[in-house]
Amino acid sequence: MDKVTIYTDGACSGNPGPGGWGAILMYGDNKKEISGGKKETTNNVMELTAALQALKQLKYPCEVELYSDSAYLVNGFSNGWIYNWKKNNWKTANKEPVKNQEIWEELYNMTQIHKITFIKVKGHSDNEYNNRCDELAREAIKQQTF
Numbered sequence: 001m002d003k004v005t006i007y008t009d010g011a012c013s014g015n016p017g018p019g020g021w022g023a024i025l026m027y028g029d030n031k032k033e034i035s036g037g038k039k040e041t042t043n044n045v046m047e048l049t050a051a052l053q054a055l056k057q058l059k060y061p062c063e064v065e066l067y068s069d070s071a072y073l074v075n076g077f078s079n080g081w082i083y084n085w086k087k088n089n090w091k092t093a094n095k096e097p098v099k100n101q102e103i104w105e106e107l108y109n110m111t112q113i114h115k116i117t118f119i120k121v122k123g124h125s126d127n128e129y130n131n132r133c134d135e136l137a138r139e140a141i142k143q144q145t146f
Helices: 043-056 071-078 081-087 101-113 128-144
Strands: 002-012 017-027 030-041 062-068 115-120
Touching: 002 043, 002 128, 017 043, 017 128, 030 043, 030 128, 043 062, 043 071, 043 101, 043 128, 071 081, 071 101, 071 115, 081 101
Parallel strands: 002 062, 062 115
Antiparallel strands: 002 017, 017 030
């Protein structure tokens, strides 16, 4: 299985407000940057969207290390929240509907195709790839505002 490294970040100007996401995919010597945005969204939606859109770039099953500064995204998998939500018909421990369920479901489906390890990185620190993803996300926000 090929190994791919992915860095992702999402951002919002206001929460909710115009949002953007950015991702960098690295495979061997190849590096690909992608980004996008939405006029009215939340920071969490952009964090999840960054990961999902990056994973959608993969054309066949891969072993993935996905780095994010989003505790929401990383803990969703690392702490097993998503598996409990799925088991409980997409309800939280408090019996509330899971927020952003559609994106979580798509991310779950990606874990059935790829072997993904979610890794938390400190945001806005000295990680060049996380910082670049933040730049991509902020550039995408500018494209959403008129």
